[in-house]
Amino acid sequence: MELVFLGTSAGVPSKERNVSSIALKLLEEQNSIWLFDCGEATQHQILHTSIKPRKINNIFITHMHGDHIFGLPGLLSSRSFQGGDDLLTIHGPPGIKEFVETNLRASGTHLTYPLSIQEVEKGQSISKGSFTVEVEKLDHGIPCFGYRVKEADKPGELLVAKLMERGIMPGPIYKKIKENDSVETHDGQLLKREDFIGKKKKGRVVTIFGDTRLPEKFQEFAKNSDVLVHEATFEHSKEETAKQYFHSTTTQAARLAKQSNSRKLIITHISSRYQAEDDNWLLEEARKIFPDTEIATDLSHIKIEAL
Amino acid sequence: MELVFLGTSAGVPSKERNVSSIALKLLEEQNSIWLFDCGEATQHQILHTSIKPRKINNIFITHMHGDHIFGLPGLLSSRSFQGGDDLLTIHGPPGIKEFVETNLRASGTHLTYPLSIQEVEKGQSISKGSFTVEVEKLDHGIPCFGYRVKEADKPGELLVAKLMERGIMPGPIYKKIKENDSVETHDGQLLKREDFIGKKKKGRVVTIFGDTRLPEKFQEFAKNSDVLVHEATFEHSKEETAKQYFHSTTTQAARLAKQSNSRKLIITHISSRYQAEDDNWLLEEARKIFPDTEIATDLSHIKIEAL
Ligand SMILES: [Zn+2]
Ligand SMILES: [Zn+2]
Numbered sequence: 001m002e003l004v005f006l007g008t009s010a011g012v013p014s015k016e017r018n019v020s021s022i023a024l025k026l027l028e029e030q031n032s033i034w035l036f037d038c039g040e041a042t043q044h045q046i047l048h049t050s051i052k053p054r055k056i057n058n059i060f061i062t063h064m065h066g067d068h069i070f071g072l073p074g075l076l077s078s079r080s081f082q083g084g085d086d087l088l089t090i091h092g093p094p095g096i097k098e099f100v101e102t103n104l105r106a107s108g109t110h111l112t113y114p115l116s117i118q119e120v121e122k123g124q125s126i127s128k129g130s131f132t133v134e135v136e137k138l139d140h141g142i143p144c145f146g147y148r149v150k151e152a153d154k155p156g157e158l159l160v161a162k163l164m165e166r167g168i169m170p171g172p173i174y175k176k177i178k179e180n181d182s183v184e185t186h187d188g189q190l191l192k193r194e195d196f197i198g199k200k201k202k203g204r205v206v207t208i209f210g211d212t213r214l215p216e217k218f219q220e221f222a223k224n225s226d227v228l229v230h231e232a233t234f235e236h237s238k239e240e241t242a243k244q245y246f247h248s249t250t251t252q253a254a255r256l257a258k259q260s261n262s263r264k265l266i267i268t269h270i271s272s273r274y275q276a277e278d279d280n281w282l283l284e285e286a287r288k289i290f291p292d293t294e295i296a297t298d299l300s301h302i303k304i305e306a307l
Numbered sequence: 308m309e310l311v312f313l314g315t316s317a318g319v320p321s322k323e324r325n326v327s328s329i330a331l332k333l334l335e336e337q338n339s340i341w342l343f344d345c346g347e348a349t350q351h352q353i354l355h356t357s358i359k360p361r362k363i364n365n366i367f368i369t370h371m372h373g374d375h376i377f378g379l380p381g382l383l384s385s386r387s388f389q390g391g392d393d394l395l396t397i398h399g400p401p402g403i404k405e406f407v408e409t410n411l412r413a414s415g416t417h418l419t420y421p422l423s424i425q426e427v428e429k430g431q432s433i434s435k436g437s438f439t440v441e442v443e444k445l446d447h448g449i450p451c452f453g454y455r456v457k458e459a460d461k462p463g464e465l466l467v468a469k470l471m472e473r474g475i476m477p478g479p480i481y482k483k484i485k486e487n488d489s490v491e492t493h494d495g496q497l498l499k500r501e502d503f504i505g506k507k508k509k510g511r512v513v514t515i516f517g518d519t520r521l522p523e524k525f526q527e528f529a530k531n532s533d534v535l536v537h538e539a540t541f542e543h544s545k546e547e548t549a550k551q552y553f554h555s556t557t558t559q560a561a562r563l564a565k566q567s568n569s570r571k572l573i574i575t576h577i578s579s580r581y582q583a584e585d586d587n588w589l590l591e592e593a594r595k596i597f598p599d600t601e602i603a604t605d606l607s608h609i610k611i612e613a614l
Contacts, residue, residue: 012385015354019381040381041348047322066384066414074326074347074377078319099413106406107373108449142415 001026001151001204001304003227005296006045007037008268010211010233010247011067016276017298018045019067020269022208022229024149025051030129035059035075036147036208042071043078048299054084058128061092062210063144064099073103080112089116091126091133093143120145130203136221138212141246146210148221151203159196166191204304207262211269213246215256222260227304229296230256231269236285250282254289263307268296308333308458308511308611310534312603313352314344315575317540317554318374323583324605325352326374327576329515329536331456332358337436342366342382343454343515349378350385355606361391365435368399369517370451371406380410387419396423398433398440400450427452437510443528445519448553453517455528458510466503473498511611514569518576520553522563529567534611536603537563538576543592557589561596570614575603 002025009017019039023046026032033055035042046053053075062068072090079088090096097117104111120126122137122145134148158178160170168185176183182192207225209215215230222228233247242249250267257265267286274282279295286293294302309332316324326346330353333339340362342349353360360382369375379397386395397403404424411418427433429444429452441455465481475492483490489499514532516522522537529535540554549556557574564572574593581589586602593600601609 012388013351013354018351040378041351044320044325044348044351047320064414066380066410066416069414070377070381070384070410071347073373077373077377081319095413099409102406102409102413103373103377106402106409107371107376109373 001029001206002301003206003229003266003304004049004051004301005266005268005298006035006042006049007039008270008296008298008300009067010231010269010271012272013039013041014272017270017272018042019071020062021045021071022268023049023051023056024206024208026131027055029131029151031055032057034149037062037068037210038071038075039067040070040074043075045298046075053079053082054086057086057088059088059090059092060133060147060208061090061096062138062146062208063093063140063142064095065142065211068210069096069099072100073107073109076100076104076111076115077107077109080109084113087114087116089118091118091120093145094119134221136218138210138218139214139246140211144210144212146208146212146218146221148205148207148225150205153203154201156198156200159198163196201306204306206304211247213243213248215248215252216259219256219260222256222262225257225260225262225264226307227264227266227302228257228260228262229266229268232267232282232286232295233269233271235274235282250285251289254286254293257290257293263292264302265290265293266296266302267293270295308336308513309608310513310536310573310611311356311358311608312573312575312605313342313349313356314346315577315603315605315607316374317538317576317578319579320346320348321579324577324579325349326378327369328352328378329575330356330358330363331513331515333438334362336438336458338362339364341456344369344375344517345378345382346374347377347381350382352605353382360386360389361393364393364395366395366397366399367440367454367515368397368403369445369453369515370400370447370449371402372449372518375517376403376406379407380414380416383407383411383418383422384414384416387416391420394421394423396425398425398427400452401426441528443525445517445525446521446553447518451517451519453515453519453525453528455512455514455532457512460510461508463505463507466505470503508613511613513611518554520550520555522555522559523566526563526567529563529569532564532567532569532571533614534571534573534609535564535567535569536573536575539574539589539593539602540576540578542581542589557592558596561593561600564597564600570599571609572597572600573603573609574600577602 006021007018230253313328314325537560
């Protein structure tokens with residue numbers, strides 16, 4: 001599980017930061033890659049990574065502003081050209097289906113793979129193999145969604161040393177112990193599963209917010225994220241401006257991370273009013289409240305380790 | 308008058324070549340810039356030039372394939388953001404108006420400037436100040452147009468030395484000579500304009516083709532171009548493939564340049580099957596037939612000088 005930030009700017013591209021897109025690599029888990037938003041030139045950014053467009057099988061769109069969707073038609077076309085055959089599913093706000101279909105039709109684009117477009121709604125839970133994606137509606141003036149990606153918990157491991165101590169040697173019985181509440185051995189011992197199974201391993205949680213103002217309202221949704229990705233379009237002192245434009249500040253993102261008991265915060269969607277040299281103090285504003293914060297830059301990536 | 312090649316690839320972007328777009332800088336002539344096609348990430352390419360989006364006041368689209376139009380919504384939005392107030396006119400094939408309007412509506416984009424979208428047709432002549440743009444329909448499977456940009460001829464200059472030789476000194480009479488077929492001087496000389504005006508200066512002609520097969524059919528349209536810009540998606544030996552996919556080869560573009568008596572040919576829209584190291588031999592194929600050929604690369608530019 002790894003996040004790759006393909007575009008980290010707000011509204012317009014700059015030389016340093018492209019408009020929004022984030023890849024979530026699930027190569028070990030599902031041999032697939034998911035995309036969150038797809039601003040213009042996302043496919044160009046991908047050319048500078050090891051990501052293969054044909055491995056992208058789910059795209060989640062937070063909202064319909066141009067800097068989050070204008071790269072979609074081109075990416076879909078190129079995925080065809082680059083030998084994609086597998087189903088691709090796009091999840092997004094109302095209007096996403098018409099947007100994609102109109103663009104493909106107008107450009108005479110015929111995809112070589114099946115495309116499914118699903119409009120999401122608040123409270124929905126989307127199941128994808130061993131992952132579940134929960135959908136929350138944010139506060140951005142137009143319909144805008146956040147996605148909480150939750151890996152299924154893994155059952156604990158068999159406590160082999162403990163079994164062997166009791167004289168129970170590896171064999172078909174190990175499978176039985178794992179799969180039943182209790183098992184009787186040949187020599188009449190009653191073994192309870194709970195005594196021979198280690199602690200279950202909690203699945204990882206990555207919560208990716210779309211654009212929003214007043215993010216602290218969404219504490220519950222962000223709760224216990226291993227990685228929380230949140231916009232910080234503005235600096236701390238611009239809280240009023242942020243509210244007016246339906247965006248968040250560095251500090252608000254950090255407060256959300258703290259209040260939601262998240263492990264790590266990554267701020268992104270940085271206004272093009274800020275230059276590369278501003279990254280440090282913007283980051284410091286957030287770290288004052290939530291020390292384990294990073295500021296995303298284009299093509300930066302972060303592995304999400306289980307606890 | 309200067310051409311800047313913003314994207315020179317066919318179909319999909321590569322690391323070296325972006326998809327189609329060409330800027331025609333008319334800064335001295337009209338303080339404006341025209342764009343021909345607008346593939347995805349054209350606005351990103353512009354960030355690496357001195358071009359100001361607000362100076363772009365005309366965009367000509369050759370056809371509706373995605374690699375020629377998917378950058379339009381983003382460029383239009385960013386032009387707003389970067390302080391464009393002046394009218395922008397888009398000229399293009401049927402469908403361009405619906406495409407642009409749907410994208411702006413879907414993304415909730417409100418432009419800060421007036422936008423006019425004009426659908427073109429074969430044989431049309433569009434007047435733009437001292438330039439005229441003629442429209443030809445090409446052979447690309449879907450409606451696809453070429454644009455011939457013709458600068459108005461400039462009247463000849465007054466032959467001042469000759470006038471002074473005859474004792475006619477600079478003064479208001481010079482203006483009269485320029486503006487009338489003949490003028491009588493105070494001392495009764497009859498001066499015919501044709502005797503005192505130099506040769507008129509022919510306006511420059513830049514012809515920009517869209518994608519097409521069998522380009523030699525369009526000799527008349529390309530006639531006497533100072534600069535002819537033409538696609539060469541395929542190498543010489545792939546003439547059959549080119550025909551099948553409605554494209555041209557290096558050689559066909561060169562033959563068109565020769566037969567149309569053009570001064571200079573620039574080939575572009577190079578298939579991504581070719582690498583940077585193939586440029587030389589592709590160019591040589593064309594030069595064998597038309598020596599004054601160049602192959603466009605991204606961000607290359609060429610001044611168009613009058614003869
Ligand atoms: Zn945004
Ligand atoms: Zn093309």
